[in-house]
Amino acid sequence: MKADINEFIVNLEKRTPGEREFHQAVEEVIGSIWDFYERNPKYQKAKILERMVEPERIIMFRVPWVDDRGEVQINRGYRVEFNSALGPYKGGLRFHASVTLSILKFLGFEQTFKNSLTTLPMGGGKGGSDFSPKGKTDWEIMRFCQSFMTELYRHIGPNTDVPAGDIGVGGREIGYLFGQYKRLKNEFTGVLTGKGLAWGGSLIRPEATGFGSVYFAQHMLHRIGKDIEGQTISVSGFGNVAWGTIIKINELGGKVVTISGPDGYIYDPEGIKGNKVEYLLELRSTNNDIVEPYANEFGCRFFAGKHPWEVPVDLAMPCATENELNFDDARELVKNGCKLVAEASNMGCTADAAEYLSEYIDYAPGKAVNAGGVAVSGLEMSQNSMRYNWSREEVDMRLKQIMKDIHETCVTYGKNENKVNYVTGANVGGFVKVADAMLAQGIV
Numbered sequence: 417m418k419a420d421i422n423e424f425i426v427n428l429e430k431r432t433p434g435e436r437e438f439h440q441a442v443e444e445v446i447g448s449i450w451d452f453y454e455r456n457p458k459y460q461k462a463k464i465l466e467r468m469v470e471p472e473r474i475i476m477f478r479v480p481w482v483d484d485r486g487e488v489q490i491n492r493g494y495r496v497e498f499n500s501a502l503g504p505y506k507g508g509l510r511f512h513a514s515v516t517l518s519i520l521k522f523l524g525f526e527q528t529f530k531n532s533l534t535t536l537p538m539g540g541g542k543g544g545s546d547f548s549p550k551g552k553t554d555w556e557i558m559r560f561c562q563s564f565m566t567e568l569y570r571h572i573g574p575n576t577d578v579p580a581g582d583i584g585v586g587g588r589e590i591g592y593l594f595g596q597y598k599r600l601k602n603e604f605t606g607v608l609t610g611k612g613l614a615w616g617g618s619l620i621r622p623e624a625t626g627f628g629s630v631y632f633a634q635h636m637l638h639r640i641g642k643d644i645e646g647q648t649i650s651v652s653g654f655g656n657v658a659w660g661t662i663i664k665i666n667e668l669g670g671k672v673v674t675i676s677g678p679d680g681y682i683y684d685p686e687g688i689k690g691n692k693v694e695y696l697l698e699l700r701s702t703n704n705d706i707v708e709p710y711a712n713e714f715g716c717r718f719f720a721g722k723h724p725w726e727v728p729v730d731l732a733m734p735c736a737t738e739n740e741l742n743f744d745d746a747r748e749l750v751k752n753g754c755k756l757v758a759e760a761s762n763m764g765c766t767a768d769a770a771e772y773l774s775e776y777i778d779y780a781p782g783k784a785v786n787a788g789g790v791a792v793s794g795l796e797m798s799q800n801s802m803r804y805n806w807s808r809e810e811v812d813m814r815l816k817q818i819m820k821d822i823h824e825t826c827v828t829y830g831k832n833e834n835k836v837n838y839v840t841g842a843n844v845g846g847f848v849k850v851a852d853a854m855l856a857q858g859i860v
Contacts, residue, residue, distance in 0.1 A: 421450050428469060435518035437738065437763075441525050442469050444767055444781075448840040449847050452829075462859070464851045471524060473497040474517070477567040479545055481560045484553055493564050495543035495571055495579075498524035501853035504575055505541030506531055506790060506797075508582030511589065513548045520544060522738075523582075526762060527790070529846030530783040533822045536794035541577055543568070549584050550705075561592035569597050574605045574800070580793045581610040583737075586656075587622075606800025609793035618796035619808040621789075624815060626660020628788015629733060629760035631819040634668065636756050636778055637731075639827070639836070645669030650729040651688075652676045653736030654696050654707055657760050657786065661735055662688055662696070674724035676736065677707040681724040684716040728752035734764030743768040750776045758785045770839065780838035783846065784822050791818045 425443050432438060446453075446465060453459055475495040483489055494517060497505045507527040510520070520542045528540025545564060549557050572579060581590050590610045597607055604616075611617035620627065634644050647670045651658050654675040662672045671687040675696065684692070692714060699710060711718035725732060725745035732754055734741050740761060746769040749757065756778035759765055764782055765773065773779035795814055799805055806814075822842075829848075830841020 421446060424465070432518075432521075435521060437516075437518045437522040438525065440767060441522040441763060444763070444770070444839070445525070445529065445843050445847075448837070448843045452844050452847075458855065459851050462855055464854055467854065468499065468528070468847075468850070469525070471496050471498045471521065472500060473571075474521075475543075475568075475571050476517070479547065479560065479564050479567070481556070481563045483556050483559075489560075491545050491547040491560070493543070493545045493567060494520050495568060495577070496520045496524040496541060497571070497577055498540040498542070499528040499850060500539035501850050501857060502532060503537035503539050504573075505577035506538035506580070506793065507540060507542040508544075508580045509585045509589075509593075510542070510544035510582040511547050511549055511584030512544070513546055515544045515546045519738075523762060526783050528850060529843060530787045531790055531794075532846040532849045533784060533825060533842060534787050534791045534794060534818055535821055536791060536818075538578075538790070538794050538797075541579075542582075543579055544582065544585070547584075549589065554588070557589065558592045561589055562596040565593045565596040566600065568593075569600045572597075572607055574607050574797070578606065578793075578797060579608055580790070583655075586610075587612060606797050609796040611796070613805075616796070616800050618792055618799055619806070619811050620815070621792050621796060622656055623660035623663060624792035625657045625760065625786050625789030626662070626735070627664045627812070628791060628815055628819050629657070629661055629735075629758060629785045630664040630668065631788065631816055632780065632785045632823055633731060633733065633756070633758040635820060635823040636758060636780060636838075640755070640778065642755070643669075644731075647671070647730040648673055648728075649731045649733060650674040650724045650727050652681070652724055652734050652740055652764075653761070654700060654710075655736070657789075658735040659693070659696055659700075661733055661760055662693055666693070670731075673729065674727055675707055675710065676724050677705050679706040679708055680718060680720040680722050682707050682711045682716055682718050683724070683727055684710075684714060686716070725749050726752075728754075730755050732757045733760050735760040736764070737761055738763040739766045741765045741769050743772060745769060746772045749773070756780075760786045762786065774837055774839055778836065778838065780826065781842055784826050784838060784842040787822055788815055788819055791815060 524542035531538040759782040825845035826841030829844040
């Protein structure tokens with residue numbers, strides 16, 4: 417690492433001790449944009465990078481609620497409003513026991529670049545709580561969501577900050593949150609995305625992250641003269657992202673052979689298709705994130721405590737959580753002939769894995785690959801503003817075009833002779849738009 421980059425990271429770590437995930441995200445970005453940054457002194461003079469790594473605002477608050485036994489419970493709520501240079505803060509809410517300020521800062525920082533890549537007018541933000549909906553009743557989840565929104569509503573709005581769902585926040589939670597916002601503000605506005613279709617939601621929003629990830633991977637394959645049709649693909653996780661990814665891969669003629677959970681992974685050489693895809697929804701709602709029942713249901717192998725990256729495939733798509741694919745996994749994929757890795761999860765690869773993959777095969781980071789989810793959230797915001805709903809075909813057409821544009825941006829800024837460094841392309845491409853807006857708006 418260059419001495420000046422190292423100094424930047426050391427100073428950041430001194431100001432934000434213990435925020436490991438956030439430091440990793442920043443280091444990954446500045447490592448790939450530093451040369452561009454140095455060639456453009458206008459950004460250095462305005463200290464754009466120093467300003468970018470500081471959130472514009474962090475809101476932390478207490479969330480008291482009462483469980484079904486009448487006992488008072490206390491959780492912590494957060495909203496990190498990272499950067500509004502391009503538009504209202506936009507990013508999901510995560511309800512999970514693992515939520516910390518470091519994770520939300522990493523996600524908000526990444527979201528700023530991801531939203532920039534979509535070309536839609538959205539800034540970057542993220543939020544959530546260390547509350548987990550797992551094992552809670554609907555009544556408990558409703559009481560928590562109402563308490564959470566009773567504080568959050570002061571800080572959000574359709575032209576200020578528009579949260580969405582994330583891990584632990586699906587249609588049910590968005591409904592409870594929206595209902596409480598409407599009750600407190602006495603107005604019906606597009607303050608949240610991921611809403612139900614009957615009350616302001618957009619078609620294909622649940623599938624959008626997965627669909628967009630596959631469209632991006634398709635463009636990566638086309639660039640090297642290949643197509644998804646006939647490819648064998650490994651997918652991790654089995655939540656919304658994996659579900660949408662599997663659906664679209666099947667539509668385009670590929671074959672998904674793995675899914676995974678905290679308990680391990682399954683290998684289905686026949687392909688996860690047809691009623692097996694529908695079974696994933698049932699499995700997700702009834703089995704507390706474990707995938708072993710799939711193997712029992714369909715007679716395929718289950719590998720306890722392992723990740724799916726040891727399976728020989730043409731294409732790998734991490735769809736679960738951060739740092740799920742490590743250096744050893746990366747080496748195994750390359751050794752087994754994998755052509756490319758498209759990261760559908762946020763920072764799904766460890767830093768050393770991402771570096772190794774970029775050297776030997778085509779690897780694209782989550783901020784580019786999985787931007788389809790927030791892109792359709794942005795399209796939902798547009799529909800809300802118009803008081804109008806587009807058809808499924810129109811939303812999908814717009815999503816395809818956005819993912820094509822993101823891929824072209826990555827190629828423009830990341831191409832070096834015949835090789836494309838998608839990490840550099842995504843980071844520089846996302847940086848330029850935000851940085852230029854910050855310059856235009858002055859020292860704010």
